[in-house]
Amino acid sequence: MIVADGIFVTATDTEVGKTVAAGGIAGALRLSGIDAGVYKPLQSGHLANDPNGDAGRLKRLAGVDDPREEICPYSFSEPIAPLLAAERAGRTVTLQDVLDGYRRIREKHSFVVVEGAGGLAVPYIEGMMVADVAAAFGLPLLVVARPNLGTVNHTVLTVEYARKKGLRVLGVVISGYGKQPTGTAEEMNPKLIEQWGQVPVLGKLPWLGETYDTHDVRTAVATHLDLEAVASLART
Numbered sequence: 001m002i003v004a005d006g007i008f009v010t011a012t013d014t015e016v017g018k019t020v021a022a023g024g025i026a027g028a029l030r031l032s033g034i035d036a037g038v039y040k041p042l043q044s045g046h047l048a049n050d051p052n053g054d055a056g057r058l059k060r061l062a063g064v065d066d067p068r069e070e071i072c073p074y075s076f077s078e079p080i081a082p083l084l085a086a087e088r089a090g091r092t093v094t095l096q097d098v099l100d101g102y103r104r105i106r107e108k109h110s111f112v113v114v115e116g117a118g119g120l121a122v123p124y125i126e127g128m129m130v131a132d133v134a135a136a137f138g139l140p141l142l143v144v145a146r147p148n149l150g151t152v153n154h155t156v157l158t159v160e161y162a163r164k165k166g167l168r169v170l171g172v173v174i175s176g177y178g179k180q181p182t183g184t185a186e187e188m189n190p191k192l193i194e195q196w197g198q199v200p201v202l203g204k205l206p207w208l209g210e211t212y213d214t215h216d217v218r219t220a221v222a223t224h225l226d227l228e229a230v231a232s233l234a235r236t
Contacts, residue, residue: 005234009142010120012158020175021221022113023060034111034231037066038064038115041098041114044076049069058072061218063214082125093125095125095136099137120162131167142202171226205225
């Protein structure tokens with residue numbers, strides 16, 4: 001059995017629902033008795049002190065007291081790839097910077113849900129993409145994917161790329177199920193992902209609207225995801 005002090009959450013693309021899944025998982029774990037924290041090393045598009053940014057949403061969904069600036073130590077206002085946003089802001093972020101931030105959060109919590117940015121091939125920090133940083137963390141990878149047509153291709157490619165980078169793929173979460181009318185593709189995609197990606201689909205998170213209640217997200221995670229597959233990682 002794999003035992004880890006956290007998971008790294010990535011996605012097949014941007015705006016897939018990665019933050020909702022990551023924060024909801026942390027919140028649901030906390031309700032189950034596991035002291036889970038959240039960490040997003042870099043954020044572009046919002047500064048960390050913006051409550052509407054990913055750091056703010058992770059904090060609310062997880063229900064932690066950690067300052068947003070600790071949850072996300074490096075943030076940039078331009079909505080572009082983090083590496084480019086940092087360069088344009090005159091900043092250099094190294095792998096050691098990112099790992100140091102993780103250790104600070106890890107000292108406060110027994111388990112940490114780490115959220116990347118976009119997908120695995122996003123330029124992230126100096127000389128590294130998201131996949132390279134995820135590999136440096138050494139945490140099991142959770143992939144968040146869309147439910148609709150095209151997601152099998154995106155998800156299988158992501159899983160295969162992750163494995164080539166040496167990442168252990170814990171599973172896939174389908175996010176936003178029911179946002180669009182459910183047809184044959186949406187019904188069959190989870191099975192096809194499992195078959196062709198050789199990876200378990202741990203659940204389908206329903207679409208909760210553009211605005212959502214924290215309680216509803218945590219409840220959806222606890223109800224529709226195999227939370228035990230994540231919780232078991234934290235047990236020694």
